[in-house]
Amino acid sequence: MKDRFNLYRFASPATFYPLAGRMIPWFAAFAALFGLAGLYLGMLVAPTDFQQGEGYRIIFIHVPASWMSMFIYLVMAFWAAIGLAFNTRLSGMMAQALAPTGALMAFLSLWTGALWGKPMWGAWWVWDARLTSELILLFLYIGYMALVAAIDDPRRADKAGGLLLLVGVVNIPIIYFSVQWWNTLHQGSSVNLTKSSMAVTMLWGMLLMAFCFWSYAIAVALARVRSILLERERHTDWVKAELLGVGDGERA
Amino acid sequence: MLAAEQLACVRGERRLFANVGFRLDGGELLYLQGRNGAGKTSLLRMLIGLLPPEAGQILWRGQDIHEQIDEYRAELCYLGHHNAIKEELTPLENLLLSARLADETLSEDDALDALEQVGLAGREDLACKYLSQGQKRRVALARLVKERRALWVLDEPFVALDVAAVAWLAGIISGHLQRGGLAVMTTHQPVDIPAGTVRELRLG
Amino acid sequence: MLKIIAAVIGRDLKLALRRQADIVSALFFFIIVVSLFPLGVGPEPDLLRKLAPGVLWVAALLATMLSLPRLFADDHRDGTLEQLALAPHPLGLAVTGKVFAHWLVSGLPLALLAPVLGLQFDLPTDALLVLTGSLLLGTPALSGIGAIGAALTLGLRGGGILLSLLVLPLYIPVLIFGAGAVDATVAGLGGEGHLSLLAALTFAALGFAPWASAAALKIALE
Numbered sequence: 001m002k003d004r005f006n007l008y009r010f011a012s013p014a015t016f017y018p019l020a021g022r023m024i025p026w027f028a029a030f031a032a033l034f035g036l037a038g039l040y041l042g043m044l045v046a047p048t049d050f051q052q053g054e055g056y057r058i059i060f061i062h063v064p065a066s067w068m069s070m071f072i073y074l075v076m077a078f079w080a081a082i083g084l085a086f087n088t089r090l091s092g093m094m095a096q097a098l099a100p101t102g103a104l105m106a107f108l109s110l111w112t113g114a115l116w117g118k119p120m121w122g123a124w125w126v127w128d129a130r131l132t133s134e135l136i137l138l139f140l141y142i143g144y145m146a147l148v149a150a151i152d153d154p155r156r157a158d159k160a161g162g163l164l165l166l167v168g169v170v171n172i173p174i175i176y177f178s179v180q181w182w183n184t185l186h187q188g189s190s191v192n193l194t195k196s197s198m199a200v201t202m203l204w205g206m207l208l209m210a211f212c213f214w215s216y217a218i219a220v221a222l223a224r225v226r227s228i229l230l231e232r233e234r235h236t237d238w239v240k241a242e243l244l245g246v247g248d249g250e251r252a
Numbered sequence: 253m254l255a256a257e258q259l260a261c262v263r264g265e266r267r268l269f270a271n272v273g274f275r276l277d278g279g280e281l282l283y284l285q286g287r288n289g290a291g292k293t294s295l296l297r298m299l300i301g302l303l304p305p306e307a308g309q310i311l312w313r314g315q316d317i318h319e320q321i322d323e324y325r326a327e328l329c330y331l332g333h334h335n336a337i338k339e340e341l342t343p344l345e346n347l348l349l350s351a352r353l354a355d356e357t358l359s360e361d362d363a364l365d366a367l368e369q370v371g372l373a374g375r376e377d378l379a380c381k382y383l384s385q386g387q388k389r390r391v392a393l394a395r396l397v398k399e400r401r402a403l404w405v406l407d408e409p410f411v412a413l414d415v416a417a418v419a420w421l422a423g424i425i426s427g428h429l430q431r432g433g434l435a436v437m438t439t440h441q442p443v444d445i446p447a448g449t450v451r452e453l454r455l456g
Numbered sequence: 457m458l459k460i461i462a463a464v465i466g467r468d469l470k471l472a473l474r475r476q477a478d479i480v481s482a483l484f485f486f487i488i489v490v491s492l493f494p495l496g497v498g499p500e501p502d503l504l505r506k507l508a509p510g511v512l513w514v515a516a517l518l519a520t521m522l523s524l525p526r527l528f529a530d531d532h533r534d535g536t537l538e539q540l541a542l543a544p545h546p547l548g549l550a551v552t553g554k555v556f557a558h559w560l561v562s563g564l565p566l567a568l569l570a571p572v573l574g575l576q577f578d579l580p581t582d583a584l585l586v587l588t589g590s591l592l593l594g595t596p597a598l599s600g601i602g603a604i605g606a607a608l609t610l611g612l613r614g615g616g617i618l619l620s621l622l623v624l625p626l627y628i629p630v631l632i633f634g635a636g637a638v639d640a641t642v643a644g645l646g647g648e649g650h651l652s653l654l655a656a657l658t659f660a661a662l663g664f665a666p667w668a669s670a671a672a673l674k675i676a677l678e
Contacts, residue, residue, distance in 0.1 A: 087304075139625040146621055150612045153264055159675045160608050164622065167604055167668055171626050174657070178629035181653075182636065235265055300542055303678050326544035334535025338467075340474040350536075352463045353550070354543045379474075 013229050014238040016090060020222040027219035031212050038208030046201045055119045059202075062112035064210040065105045066130075069137055072102035072217060076144075077169035080162030090225075092158025093232075095165060096148055097224035101217045103141035109134050129183035133176050140168045154232055253277055254299075254403060254434055258308035261294045268294055269455050270307070278402075278432040280449045281425070283439065290456030292438040293333075296407050299436060300330045312403075326355070327402045331409055335392035339381040343367055343391045346380060350395060358398060366397035370420075386412050393417075396424050404428060406437035418443060460545050464553025465560070472561045478523060479561050486519040486566055490573045501578040508577035509587065509638035516566050516591060517627050520598045523562045524623070525616045527554060527606040528673065541677055547670040551607075555599050555666055563595025579642070586641040590654060594634040597658040600665035601626050607672035629657055 042060030076095040083091030113131050114124045125131070144164055151157035233239045253276065260270040268291030276282050284292045297303040299310060301317050301324065310317050317324045337346045344363055351358035367376050370390040380388055389412045396404070404425070410418050422443050425435055429448030472479060493511045494504060531537035540550045570591050571584040579587065605623035609615040633654040637647030 136625050136628060139621075143622040143625065146618055147608060150609070150614060150618055156675055156678065160672060163668065163672050163675065164608055167626070170664070171629075174629050175625070178632045182632045232265065297678075302538070302541060302674070322544045322546070325542055328542065330539070330542050332535050332538055334533075334538070336535035336539045338471060338534065338536065340471055345470075349463070349467050350539060353460070353467070353540060355460070355545060 013090065013233055014236075017226060017229055017238075017242065020226050024219050024222050024226075027215045027222070030215035031219060034208050034212035034215060038205050038212055041201055041208060042205035046205055047199060053119075055116065058112050058116045060205050060209050062109060062116060063206050064213050065108040065112065066134060067210055068213045068217060069102055069105035069109050069134065072098050072105060073137065073140070073165075073172070074169065076102065077165045080165040083158060084162050084166070089158075092154075092162060093225050093228045094221070095161060096158070097221040097228060098217070099141060099145050099148070100224070101220055103138060103145065105213065105217075106134055106138040106141055110138065127183065129180045132179050132183070136175055136179070137172070140172075144168070253313055254436075255311040256299070256308065257311070259295070259298060259305050259310070260307040261291050261298065261303075262306045263291070263294060272453070272455070273308070274451070274453055276434050276436065276451065278434060279429050279447075280434060280451060281429055281445055282434075282436045283442075283450060283452045284436065284455065285438075285452060286455035292455060293407060295455065296330075296405055296436065296438065300328060300405055301325070328405065329396070329399050329401045329403070330405045330407075331392060331396070332407045335388050337380050337388060337391050340379055342377050342379055343372055343383075343394070344376040346391055347394055362398050363394075366394040367391075369397050370394045371417075386414065386417070389413060390417065393421060393424075396421075396428075399428075400431075402433055404433065404435040404437075406435065408438055408440070410439055410441055410443055422446065457545070457549060460543070460549045461553040461556070464540075464550050465557045468554060468557030469560060472557070478526070479565065482519050482522045482562060483565055483569060485522055486515050486569065487573065489515040489518060491576070494576070504577045505579060505642060508574060508579050508583075509635040509642065511577070512570055512573060512587060512638075513591075513594075513631055513635040516563075516570070516595065517598065517624065517631060519566055520562055520595065520602060521620050521623065523558065524602040524606045525609075525619055527558055527603060528610050529606075529615075532610055532676070537673065538677060541673065547673060548667040551603060551666040551669045551673070552662075555596075555603050555662070555669075558603070559596045559599040563591070563599055567591035567595060579638075583638055583641045586647045586651070587638045590634045590637040590647070590651060593651060593654045593658055594630045597630050597654075597661035598627060600658075600661040601630075603669040604665050604672060607669040607676065610673065610676040630654065633657065 038060060042057055046057070046060075048054055076098050079091040079094040079098075082088060083095070110131065113134070117126055117128075117131075118124055144161055147164055148157045148161040151160060230239055230242070255273075255275045257273045259272040261268040261272075268289075272295065274282060284295060286292050294303060298305050301310075301321055304318070312320070312324050312327075336350065337343075338349075341349065344360070344367065347363045347366065348358060348360065351363075364376060367373065370393055372387065372390055372394070375383065375387070380391060383391070393409070406425075409421060413421065422445050425437075426445055426447035428435060429445070490511060493507060497503060497507065528537060531540065541547050543550065567588055571588050574584045574587050602619075602623050605619045605626075608622060609619045612618060633650045637650035637654065640647040640650055
């Protein structure tokens with residue numbers, strides 16, 4: 001019975017902590033690798049766009065960052081649902097650890113969108129449906145982080161934050177749809193960001209960058225979960241042992 | 253009727269207690285004792301089903317309370333630290349409303365009778381904000397006069413009461429036990445309850 | 457079921473009537489915010505007519521926010537919320553009653569007052585009617601969604617500001633369709649499409665929000 005493979009075993013903090021520690025360098029290496037390859041394809045190999053010149057190359061950051069910002073919110077909501085349904089401690093910490101990265105991605109997406117918008121539309125900000133939705137997504141991230149930070153009891157923080165994430169995930173499609181509706185009503189059709197005739201190298205560049213962001217997000221989230229774990233479980237024996245055997249996290 | 257098995261409680265990052273258990277049958281009273289911060293109120297909140305236990309379970313008539321929460325609560329009366337009365341309403345309104353919201357039937361005559369028993373005759377129609385602390389506590393306690401639910405959970409019921417009121421409340425609790433009811437309460441001052449079997453549970 | 461909802465509504469209305477100052481100050485806040493706009497942007501009737509739907513709706517959102525922190529806080533402080541949670545029926549029912557009572561004392565007066573303020577912005581009669589209608593349809597959703605935020609932030613320091621941070625982004629669809637209905641009427645396009653979407657939003661919010669709020673309240677009461 002003792003050695004039976006069991007997912008719950010990995011959900012136990014004492015097991016998860018060293019496991020996460022071993023995984024971080026791998027994902028960090030993946031992130032660097034994919035990042036270099038993606039930037040190489042995007043900046044050097046991909047052809048110059050005949051309409052937009054070199055400026056379009058910012059999409060190699062912008063598009064993957066937008067994807068990740070939405071994807072991370074979904075992953076957080078997934079962990080929240082698991083946490084509320086099965087009362088697992090690690091789930092809430094996972095959601096909390098992902099939030100800053102998700103917010104960073106949303107911010108990156110807005111920032112690069114503005115940088116791109118200036119040469120494209122002649123303005124730093126236009127009330128394009130996608131940009132507006134991304135802005136609202138950033139608000140949702142900030143609201144989540146503010147709520148979790150305001151609650152002292154970590155269990156209540158996990159549960160309340162999780163509930164907010166689920167409410168948010170139900171609302172995101174409604175918000176997205178309403179912003180779309182509002183946008184078409186007020187602006188006619190705005191500039192279409194994605195060209196259908198996208199070159200294969202461009203697609204690959206974006207995919208590689210997306211993998212890079214993905215690995216980066218996993219690596220930082222794991223690192224953050226580890227510090228949250230240490231903080232929350234600082235009274236337990238395994239943390240004391242961990243801290244006494246300085247840097248012993250890698251021990252097999 | 254009421255049984256707790258292997259209960260454990262963690263608040264924040266502190267483990268308050270573990271492996272707490274007891275059994276309580278009709279006509280029995282359980283005194284919860286322990287120093288401040290030992291987890292008395294937390295245990296009470298577990299018993300009323302607001303705080304899920306970290307480990308263990310609470311059984312009512314042999315079944316986990318969380319599997320029959322509405323049925324369990326129909327037999328439960330809880331009196332907490334707070335009086336659960338509205339300052340803007342009169343004692344009579346408060347009493348009638350709390351009965352209605354708890355899905356009980358309480359006639360106006362019964363309510364007036366209860367208020368008279370707690371010594372608030374003549375103040376039924378005065379907004380509670382004009383009453384003293386002790387009088388507000390009596391409004392809260394007036395609920396117990398006509399209360400016929402099987403399990404009473406009382407958190408420090410004797411606080412802010414004068415000697416006469418303490419004796420009166422002890423009598424009310426005795427009557428409840430004599431009718432075959434159960435009671436769980438915390439208190440710092442041991443009060444002599446004339447009827448029923450008294451059990452004690454010390455935390456910490 | 458209906459008995460409990462009615463009992464909670466009755467109690468909250470009685471309490472609100474004995475504390476009328478709260479209702480009145482939220483209404484005055486609404487009036488003042490709306491009246492500040494012409495002072496800020498200038499009195500040209502064309503501009504004001506264009507701004508009116510958005511200004512009135514945003515002011516209505518903010519005025520609703522004002523009364524939200526107290527939705528559960530008073531009941532929490534005096535222990536009545538605990539008793540509601542311990543009643544032998546689902547807490548979501550009691551919350552439904554509280555949401556409805558909140559709408560009666562906050563959303564409904566706003567909707568009834570709005571056409572008078574719309575006159576200040578030179579809105580035509582049909583737009584005034586649609587404005588009132590859109591507020592009548594949309595403000596229940598504001599109370600419902602707001603209740604989730606109020607329950608999540610119950611008893612937290614800085615709860616009021618946090619509440620706005622959580623709730624205002626979720627109000628965006630209501631704002632878009634509510635103000636859009638009036639906008640479309642002013643433009644002569646007819647606001648029926650917006651109004652029916654607004655009604656759908658409100659129905660969804662009223663079905664979903666009380667239960668989410670009840671879950672949040674149980675977390676807060678642990």
